[in-house]
Amino acid sequence: MGNFLTGKVVAVTGAGRGIGRAVALAAAAEGARVVVNDFGVSVDGASPTSEIADAVVKEIEAAGGRAVAVADDISTMAGGERVVDTALASYGRLDAAVCVAGILRERMLFNMTEDEWDPVLATHLKGTFTVFRAASAVMRAQRSGTLIGFTSGNHQGSVSQANYSAAKGGVISLVRSAALGLHKYGVTANAVAPVARTRMSAKVPTELTEIGSPEDVAAFVVYLASERAREITGQVYTVAGPKIAVWAQPRELRSAFSEGGWTPERVAEVLPGSVGVDPMPMLERVAAMSRAAARGDRPNA
DSSP: OOOTTTTOEEEEETTTSHHHHHHHHHHHHTTOEEEEEOOOOOTTSOSOOTHHHHHHHHHHHHTTOEEEEEOOOTTSHHHHHHHHHHHHHHHSOOOEEEEOOOOOOOBOGGGOOHHHHHHHHIIIIIHHHHHHHHHHHHHHHHTOEEEEEEOOGGGGOOSSBHHHHHHHHHHHHHHHHHHHHHGGGTEEEEEEEEOBOSTTGGGOSSBOSSOBOHHHHHHHHHHHHSGGGTTOOSOEEEEETTEEEEOOOOOOOOOOOOTTOOOHHHHHHHIIIIIOOOOOHHHHHHHHHHHHHHHTOOOBO
16 A cells, blocks of 8 residues: 555545546555445436445455445535535545546437436536535635546537536536635645546547546546645646646637727627637547548547
């Protein structure tokens, strides 16, 4: 066992399988006491079972670590609070809240139903909020701690996962808001956009040329939760196998002013030459996929 997280208490949602499980195991191996949360559902959010979280706790204990299971649904306020309350009741504090839990319900936007939209937003975005909400109150009082949300490169947009993309974009804004609001209390917040072989990535309709294992992502999360990363906040990182990358902060690119106010005609005169557009790389990627499909080739991502 290592000592990157010795003495710390780490709560991980979606910790029963895939990246969440890898994070829970890695945190325990580095000395953390771990709250293992997993509602135990399938990829689409159905058929919950508490056995999934219990199994990871047994793995951690068998390796000499300490962990406790919480099988609650973190898309509810009560579920998010119970994750944090369990950390306090079991270990007396909470140093890191890592929100990995997620589901997928794919559909083209023009066919997507409310039942395909709401659960995805509830699990990814609200599920991050419920845990962050409860954890941030504890960390504010402690004047220390870190919040780690999970996003995706698909926050740029997706052909058939508008619900997932919207949720992941929301996670980034939530993380940045947490970083701004909690900085003066010594609490940090960051987001991780993983590319790894999991149940969910198996449903991605393109070939991922940069992809790693859940353990790659877990190592990065352990670092973010450690004292070595105390000065890092408000960042979004991609972890894809051997690659780590940081995303740019949102900012204006170009601007124009009209002293006499704007009319549609004035906008038409000024916008194309002075402000223009910021090219959307995903449009070319989608076009390349369409061309490859027309040739009968498998598209590269």
